[in-house]
Amino acid sequence: MNAPRTRIQAENRARIAAAALDVFSAEGFRGATVDAIAERAGMSKPNLLYYFPTKDAIYREVLERxxxxxxxxxxxxxxxxxxxxxxxxxxxxxxxxxxxxxxxxxxxxxxxxxxxxxxxxxxxxxxxxxxxxxxxxxxxxxxxxxxxxxxxxxxxxxxxxxxxxxxxxxxxxxxxxxxxxxxxxxxxxxxxxxxxxxxxxxx
Amino acid sequence: MNAPRTRIQAENRARIAAAALDVFSAEGFRGATVDAIAERAGMSKPNLLYYFPTKDAIYREVLERxxxxxxxxxxxxxxxxxxxxxxxxxxxxxxxxxxxxxxxxxxxxxxxxxxxxxxxxxxxxxxxxxxxxxxxxxxxxxxxxxxxxxxxxxxxxxxxxxxxxxxxxxxxxxxxxxxxxxxxxxxxxxxxxxxxxxxxxxx
DNA sequence: CTTTGTCTTGACCATCCGGTAAAATCGACG
DNA sequence: CGTCGATTTTACCGGATGGTCAAGACAAAG
Missing domain, CATH: 1.10.357.10 (Tetracycline Repressor, domain 2)
Structure with a gap:
């Protein structure tokens, strides 16, 4: 999953990262919920977790970008x-x-x-x-x-x-x-x- | 409870506020747990909640001080x-x-x-x-x-x-x-x- | 010492939240 | 079209966490 292999993967990972940036920056790591990130990214929580294994992984990705x-x-x-x-x-x-x-x-x-x-x-x-x-x-x-x-x-x-x-x-x-x-x-x-x-x- | 009426109340409210300051500042509001604050203040969680009705109230008190x-x-x-x-x-x-x-x-x-x-x-x-x-x-x-x-x-x-x-x-x-x-x-x-x-x- | 109100505790509850399982749906390609 | 992997959803679990409750321990005043 680290290297997006489809168009949809690249798009959704980017959308998630953008949503996560907003939520994490406003609420802090603990204050941010996976549900809130998913909603802002326009998808369900399990769907989001299909792209990133854990909340922590999302956070690290955002930091790296x-x-x-x-x-x-x-x-x-x-x-x-x-x-x-x-x-x-x-x-x-x-x-x-x-x-x-x-x-x-x-x-x-x-x-x-x-x-x-x-x-x-x-x-x-x-x-x-x-x-x-x-x-x-x-x-x-x-x-x-x-x-x-x-x-x-x-x-x-x-x-x-x-x-x-x-x-x-x-x-x-x-x-x-x-x-x-x-x-x-x-x-x-x-x-x-x-x-x-x-x-x-x-x- | 707002105006401490006993020596013990004044002491414990101060200890709680000091502990809460440390925990809130290091973890953020959501990251801080009442348990962690209580432990740092050297008392049990229900005991702490005897002095402050809610986590939010503790936070506001700390901000005011x-x-x-x-x-x-x-x-x-x-x-x-x-x-x-x-x-x-x-x-x-x-x-x-x-x-x-x-x-x-x-x-x-x-x-x-x-x-x-x-x-x-x-x-x-x-x-x-x-x-x-x-x-x-x-x-x-x-x-x-x-x-x-x-x-x-x-x-x-x-x-x-x-x-x-x-x-x-x-x-x-x-x-x-x-x-x-x-x-x-x-x-x-x-x-x-x-x-x-x-x-x-x-x- | 006893009483009375203050303080403390252990057990418990409801909700939130991160994460999982498995079935259903979609979409690219032959 | 039909197939098969990619994607999405519904239902659910277990642990953490804020908060409650009722009973017990304690301290101060008489």
Whole structure:
């Protein structure tokens, strides 16, 4: 079943994964029920379990599909580019993801909150290696005087935190700002560019 | 039962709330079981249910106890103080809370991820009012030329996001940095002070 | 010591939920 | 069309979980 062998299998597995993403991200792993996922995917529970053996397997599949997209913006950070522009572009890409794929962000957040039981190996493997590589890039920029000398790891954390906040804490942001359509993403992006590049102290 | 009338009631309700905080923050609302909370509180499930009528009531109690502490650091932002020092101090207080009360932060995050079903009224009420008030303070600082002219709402969001990240995404931070004792909080605080005050662009 | 209300417990129940079995239906291909 | 594997459904099971109940243990006041 791992490699879909028919058209119907490919379609249904994709539909299930999409439905599962919505339900898991909104309710957490334990809060999500197989019935709820099946209903959202437009099929019966036993039918769903024909495609995935267990609830756990669905969850893992969703996490796996997530990961590549998740790491893509950081991968795109280009040593050869202009440092200031690269960082601004990274912020923009991440804010766009928070706006366009909030469920993905929330699912990831849920997994982190629980201690990443299904991702700890990836975090300590691929993710860690990627961050180390990009930290080196940032340090090189610092050393060349292109940006200030700051801890590259905590810089990356700050970029993740500020941008994902607009997805993970969306209720709070909307409650505080009042309903603003999608203006918060635009304003947030503008603010973050300003914050990260120039800080608050008047020049 | 709402107002504890005996010593034992006060003690046990407090023990239950503490245990519930740990369990809810680690497992989410649905993932937490009354049995698990009771065990952690060192009592039987029916005994626990003698003090709180339902699991939901326990959860609401924990959320309520949380809120005052949660808003305290922002409340402490003092218009009369030096703006740069006030913001740096706010960052420090929030980082300390992430280090010393990570369960509180995670519980809050869990609630936000689910759409804040039990807090939406507070978010749109007290929290919103408090943020509006402090936003005015920040805007006054900007107008006086004490800090740059930035959107005060998004500034507050950025402070929340970056500091709480060290509690909510602790697994990820530790996975990326390797185990560092508690150095990450110190380094993170130093980085954030630098970021918020001066930004990345070289001066 | 005894009484009275507080606290605690063991046994139990109903529901929800993940998962299974087997029969029924569908659909691609000869 | 007819066949056979792929897909879907109906009915069901067992364990977990939130919550109840009635009786017993305990503590404080007299």
């Amino acid at each position: 997530l990961l590549d997209d998740w790491l893509a913006p950081l991968r795109a950070l280009d040593e050869a580019g202009d440092p200031v522009q690269e960082i601004a572009a990274y912020l923009d890409r991440k804010i766009e993801m928070a706006r366009d794929f909030p469920a993905e962000s929330r699912l990831f957040a849920n997994e982190m909150l629980r201690g990443a039981p299904n991702m700890i190996d990836v975090l300590e493997g691929d993710l860690r290696a990627l961050v180390r590589e990009k930290a080196k890039v940032i340090r090189a920029w610092s050393a060349a005087g292109k940006i200030a000398k700051v801890d590259p790891y905590h810089l990356i954390f700050a970029i993740w935190a500020t941008t994902q906040h607009y997805a993970d804490y969306d209720v709070q942001v909307r409650a505080v700002l009042g309903d603003d359509g999608e203006g918060r993403f635009h304003d947030g992006a503008a603010f973050l560019r300003r914050l990260f590049l120039d800080g608050l102290r008047p020049r | 949380l809120l005052d502490d949660w808003l305290a650091p922002l409340r402490a932002l003092d218009e009369a103080g030096d703006p740069v020092q006030e913001i740096a101090a706010y960052l420090d207080r929030k980082i300390e809370m992430a280090r010393d009360f990570p369960a509180e932060s995670r519980l809050f995050a869990n609630e936000m991820l689910r759409g804040a079903p039990n807090m939406i009224d507070v978010l749109e009420g007290d929290l919103r009012a408090l943020v509006r008030e402090k936003a005015k303070v920040i805007r006054a600082w900007s107008a006086a030329g004490k800090i740059a002219k930035v959107d005060p709402y998004h500034l507050i969001f950025a402070i929340w996001a970056t500091t709480q990240h060290y509690a909510d995404y602790d697994v990820q931070v530790r996975a990326v940095l390797g185990d560092d004792g508690e150095g990450r909080f110190h380094d993170g605080a130093a980085f954030l002070r630098r970021l918020f005050l001066d930004g990345l662009r070289p001066r």
